[in-house]
Amino acid sequence: MMIKEPMANPNPNPKLPPHTSSVMMTVPAATKETTGGQAWNTLFTGTKLAKKGMSLVFILPKVQNGEKVVELSKIEIEKECAYWKQTIILYVIGASPTIATVAGFIASNWNFASKPRIYYHNDGYFIVRFNSMEDRNEVIYSGPQLLNNRPLVIKPWSVKFDFAKEVLKIIPLWVKFPNLPLNYWSMDSLSRISSGLGNPLYVDECTTQMERISYARVLIELDIIRPRPNSVKVADPHGKEFDQAVAYDWKSIYCGTCCQLGHDCSKAQNQVGDTTCRVQERQPRAVHDGGQDKRQTKATAKPRPPENLKAQGQEPAAKGPNHKMRQA
Structure with missing residues (x-):
């Protein structure tokens, strides 16, 4: 039994992005499943769902070595x-x-x-x-x-x-080359020097117009996992070498444990350990009692009786299983 295919909608959906097109779904008659005598693809024709979405068309995949391979259109990808x-x-x-x-x-x-x-x-x-x-x-x-x-x-x-x-490993950063000799400010020289750090992208306007000659500023893609050097070794055409200083507008922090920017778990753990060591090695503090200077630590210092108990003529007894308040 032959089944008539629905006519393609001549008017594309105006709500779809400009780079998309609206095409009605067509399925070979041999593969059609019906419900109540009606083809599945006809259930969406003229509905609100079809008007809001983007209709598709069945394109037969290519079979290679018994496996389906989907080939994309070069024109559509471009x-x-x-x-x-x-x-x-x-x-x-x-x-x-x-x-x-x-x-x-x-x-x-x-x-x-x-x-x-x-x-x-x-x-x-x-x-x-x-x-x-x-x-x-x-x-x-x-x-x-x-x-x-x-x-x-x-x-x-x-x-x-x-x-x-x-995004998490290679990011563009602005880099400054302080006191760079003026005869090295050409596009070729700046590209060569910047390539010693990463992939150069762009030179800012002040550097291009030489409105600011104290430093050259370049936007460079850098691998933040690797340590960022503070200088680049440059050799002039006569073979003379010098170290060109490097300054970064922003120094990022990368965590190798979490693979994320903004923190470093290893440094945080080291800081916690250092803090613990400093607390344990803390020097005894001086406690002035009756004009005498006694060196005591927190662990050995005797607690002072509360002022309100002194006023009532009472003092706290030593803590123990039968701890009671003694009358003075």
């Missing part, structure tokens, strides 16, 4: 990449703010950009999509940011983005 290209990844170190909090921060601190779209991921980071590449770049190159006194990690979205591998 279309999606173009849509998400003007996006940044935003992560707040040591805090989990709400979307409303992030939206308020963006409105007050990035008011030069058109209102972006904010998405939250359950892994604890945000995806912020701007309306133009100019707005995105302006935010990335704006320098270190704080949200409620918590540092922000901001980096551009990429096709190979992996939160666990990138």
